[in-house]
Amino acid sequence: MTSLWQYAFVHNALIAGAITAIVAGCVAPFVTLRNQGFGVHGLAEVSFAGAAGAVFLRLPVEVGVLGASFLAAIGFGALGVRLRERDIAIGSVLAFSTGTGVLFLTLYRTYSTEAFSILFGSILAVGPDDVVRAAVVGAIALGALAVIGRPLRFASIDPEVADARGVPVRLLSTLFLLVLALAVTVTVQVIGVLLVLTLLIAPAGTAQRLTLHPVRVTLYSVLIALGATLGGIVCAVYTSWPVSFFVPTFSLGAYLVARWLGPVHRAMPRTPAGHHETSTGSAG
Amino acid sequence: MISAPDTAIAAQSATLALGRRRLWEDLTFTVPRGEFLVVLGPNGAGKTSLLRVLLGLQRLTSGSVWIDGRPPRRGDPHVGYVAQYRAIDPDLPVLGRDLVGFGLDGHRWGPSLRTRASAARIDDALDLVGARSYADTPVGRLSGGEQQRLRIAQALVASPGLLLCDEPLQSLDLYYQRAVVEQISDWNRRRGATVVFVTHDINPVLPAVDRVLLLARRRWALGAVDQVLTADSLSRLYDAPVEVLRHAGRLVILGADLGAHELEPALDGAGHGAHA
Numbered sequence A: 001m002t003s004l005w006q007y008a009f010v011h012n013a014l015i016a017g018a019i020t021a022i023v024a025g026c027v028a029p030f031v032t033l034r035n036q037g038f039g040v041h042g043l044a045e046v047s048f049a050g051a052a053g054a055v056f057l058r059l060p061v062e063v064g065v066l067g068a069s070f071l072a073a074i075g076f077g078a079l080g081v082r083l084r085e086r087d088i089a090i091g092s093v094l095a096f097s098t099g100t101g102v103l104f105l106t107l108y109r110t111y112s113t114e115a116f117s118i119l120f121g122s123i124l125a126v127g128p129d130d131v132v133r134a135a136v137v138g139a140i141a142l143g144a145l146a147v148i149g150r151p152l153r154f155a156s157i158d159p160e161v162a163d164a165r166g167v168p169v170r171l172l173s174t175l176f177l178l179v180l181a182l183a184v185t186v187t188v189q190v191i192g193v194l195l196v197l198t199l200l201i202a203p204a205g206t207a208q209r210l211t212l213h214p215v216r217v218t219l220y221s222v223l224i225a226l227g228a229t230l231g232g233i234v235c236a237v238y239t240s241w242p243v244s245f246f247v248p249t250f251s252l253g254a255y256l257v258a259r260w261l262g263p264v265h266r267a268m269p270r271t272p273a274g275h276h277e278t279s280t281g282s283a284g
Numbered sequence B: 001m002i003s004a005p006d007t008a009i010a011a012q013s014a015t016l017a018l019g020r021r022r023l024w025e026d027l028t029f030t031v032p033r034g035e036f037l038v039v040l041g042p043n044g045a046g047k048t049s050l051l052r053v054l055l056g057l058q059r060l061t062s063g064s065v066w067i068d069g070r071p072p073r074r075g076d077p078h079v080g081y082v083a084q085y086r087a088i089d090p091d092l093p094v095l096g097r098d099l100v101g102f103g104l105d106g107h108r109w110g111p112s113l114r115t116r117a118s119a120a121r122i123d124d125a126l127d128l129v130g131a132r133s134y135a136d137t138p139v140g141r142l143s144g145g146e147q148q149r150l151r152i153a154q155a156l157v158a159s160p161g162l163l164l165c166d167e168p169l170q171s172l173d174l175y176y177q178r179a180v181v182e183q184i185s186d187w188n189r190r191r192g193a194t195v196v197f198v199t200h201d202i203n204p205v206l207p208a209v210d211r212v213l214l215l216a217r218r219r220w221a222l223g224a225v226d227q228v229l230t231a232d233s234l235s236r237l238y239d240a241p242v243e244v245l246r247h248a249g250r251l252v253i254l255g256a257d258l259g260a261h262e263l264e265p266a267l268d269g270a271g272h273g274a275h276a
Helices: A002-006 A008-033 A037-056 A061-079 A083-107 A112-120 A128-157 A159-164 A169-191 A202-210 A214-239 A243-261 B047-054 B096-105 B116-128 B144-156 B174-191 B231-238
Strands: B007-018 B021-032 B036-040 B062-067 B079-082 B162-166 B194-198 B211-216 B219-223 B243-247 B250-254
Touching: A008 A037, A008 A128, A008 A169, A008 A202, A008 A214, A037 A061, A037 A083, A037 A112, A037 A169, A061 A083, A061 A112, A061 A128, A061 A169, A128 A159, A128 A169, A128 B096, A159 A169, A159 B079, A159 B096, A169 A243, A202 A214, A202 A243, A214 A243, B007 B047, B007 B194, B021 B062, B021 B194, B021 B211, B021 B219, B036 B047, B047 B062, B047 B162, B047 B194, B079 B144, B096 B116, B096 B144, B116 B144, B144 B162, B144 B174, B162 B174, B174 B194, B211 B231, B219 B231, B231 B243
Parallel strands: B036 B194, B036 B211, B079 B162, B162 B194
Antiparallel strands: B007 B021, B007 B062, B211 B219, B243 B250
């Protein structure tokens, strides 16, 4: 069994998996902060159309994924900031793009395995080129996040005051969608378009059960994503069951454990110490 | 009239219409530096819109406004802003200290490496509003009154010469209302800062107010409390008989809609049912 570790594909898978987990773990807290789970799902589904289109045109799948999700990110950004409107917009674009993806795959009948790997990932098939590509895309995503992180947090938590302070709220919204598109591109390779939520949201949700300290949330989110991804790859290598079964399983497992054991509950607001509202309340 | 050096805000024939609705017309006034100006008026009178004009977020339909002799501009570091109360998700991983810090450098790009000097300024602002003890608690877990103090600290941390407050007393119980008014009027007096304070209830701010700007029915009146909030002046503004009663240091206005509290339940997240 140990002999499996001699194969380069296992090493490639683990390195690409680690890169993905770090990127996803860092992006995920912003997704939950901005309540953009639906946006992640939307970008992933649009990237399905992009990947299928790339297969049809005999281009690398990553080019299709990145191109389509970038276009979608700019489109969603242009369609406006109001969440409700945006949800409807995403819904319509999704249905259209999924349909287009299905059309491409039908036209290009020969490779139904391509469809399978777009939908569910192909981490055990990545080569050294894929690893380099994931590292470059991931580094750009993290670099961009480092630049926009602070104003993005401000704009996410308090859009009105941020706007008044000169923060470009709408531009940031689009920039973040672009970062998300990069993260989706990296993640699709590991887990496929159908399951990106498991790495781009769940780790942050789990981390927020353990702590609400902003730095620690990101740290835990990265560690949880790493654990689920690398653990999933290792288990898949030993059992020959799919990676896309193990990663969401570990991700969900971590959430359930955190939910049962975690210190953060949806508590009532903390009782403020040091005043006596009852006695002052009626004087006025 | 633009800029006497001691003029914080000047407005000349300022008129604002949103869509086809005119909010106020021909607003002409000056606010001297260091004044505590209360803006009163019914819901929909354009009080928040006036603040948005001063923040550079909303353009006038006609006329002009100047802040320190210049047109308002978005992101002016000399202007602090306390926005209307908005509930914060209790599961947000954002500490009280973070919220205040945004007022200092939240608009800056790049990784956040806080210097000791900026940390000290944040601590000072927290002390100013007495929020030091819950500075490291997630904001969503704090009561409405505690959150509101943090928002005031956020507005004050950059030492603004002009402080714009939009209904900062909304959803606070009387204890917190008094505390918030004290903190803002303290800033006003000790730092000589100008304050524009939008509210629909004059009573909690009576001890601090210098003048009142009343916006109602597209008209306006500006002056000391005793000049503006009188039966005569209000009756003229509303074209209807209005009575003003003074009772135990409070003003009660009858017959004029000032957007008064109408038994709005106190949402102050203090929420332990301790309201008397």
